[in-house]
Amino acid sequence: xxxxxxxxxxxxxxxxxxxxxxxxxxxxxxxxxxxxxxxxxxxxxxxxxxxxxxxxxxxxxxxxxxxxxxxxxxxxxxxxxxxxxxxxxxxxxxxxxxxxxxxxxx
Numbered sequence: 001x002x003x004x005x006x007x008x009x010x011x012x013x014x015x016x017x018x019x020x021x022x023x024x025x026x027x028x029x030x031x032x033x034x035x036x037x038x039x040x041x042x043x044x045x046x047x048x049x050x051x052x053x054x055x056x057x058x059x060x061x062x063x064x065x066x067x068x069x070x071x072x073x074x075x076x077x078x079x080x081x082x083x084x085x086x087x088x089x090x091x092x093x094x095x096x097x098x099x100x101x102x103x104x105x106x
Contacts, residue, residue: 002052003101009045010065012038017070018077057104064097 016038022031042062050058068090074080 002049002058005045006049006053006058006061007065009042009049010062011069012042012045013062013066014069014073016042017066018073021078053104057100060100061097064093064100068093068097 016035019031019035019038022028023035024031026032026035046058046062049062071080071082071086071090075082
């Protein structure tokens with residue numbers, strides 16, 4: 001169950017990070033509200049996951065999901081530039097996240 005919470009927390013990290021530019025420096029109320037709700041929910045789920053999982057493992061997976069997901073959202077929805085080397089680096093990050101999960105003691 002903790003891993004499910006952690007993945008959900010990571011996906012919510014993608015949401016809040018992707019909403020950040022839409023807030024325009026927190027001057028737009030609706031995107032700012034969405035950012036704050038997603039951020040709070042992400043943190044709450046991360047905290048719940050760390051009741052069972054080691055905090056280092058949980059944090060590494062959470063950040064990895066957020067980083068990869070946010071880059072993918074940027075590339076697909078915002079047409080942010082990527083390169084083959086960039087995508088290769090992301091693949092390496094995904095491999096590292098999987099390795100952290102597979103080798104975790106829980």
